[in-house]
Amino acid sequence: MTEKKLELYYFEQCPYCQYVMQALRVTGLEEKVTFCDIHDDHKFKEKLIRDTGRSTVPCLYIDGKPMHESRDIAEWLHKYARELQGEEGRA
Ligand SMILES: N[C@@H](CCC(=O)N[C@@H](CS)C(=O)NCC(=O)O)C(=O)O
Numbered sequence: 001m002t003e004k005k006l007e008l009y010y011f012e013q014c015p016y017c018q019y020v021m022q023a024l025r026v027t028g029l030e031e032k033v034t035f036c037d038i039h040d041d042h043k044f045k046e047k048l049i050r051d052t053g054r055s056t057v058p059c060l061y062i063d064g065k066p067m068h069e070s071r072d073i074a075e076w077l078h079k080y081a082r083e084l085q086g087e088e089g090r091a
Contacts, residue, residue, distance in 0.1 A: 004084060006032055007061040009048050011039040016070040017058045023074035027081035033060075
């Protein structure tokens, strides 16, 4: 898998976002992700609604393509963690 651009739209107090944060910690992918707090900058929320028609977070943008639902995001992170960490091809 080539390097992917990952952006997490979130806010701190959201438990679903915390669930995704936990998945990022466990998979060691935290430093690969740009964090976009929708409460810090309303432009993030506007973009989210413009792109998806939804205002809910978490939303993980993977190379610009939005993925909603904390469980789907966590599952995706676990599935691709090794490749995202550049460990492709190792046993
Ligand atoms: N089923 C969603 C639930 C996400 C959700 O409800 N997020 C809340 C914050 S905890 C939210 O964004 N609420 C704002 C809104 O509904 O506009 C998931 O698991 O990701």
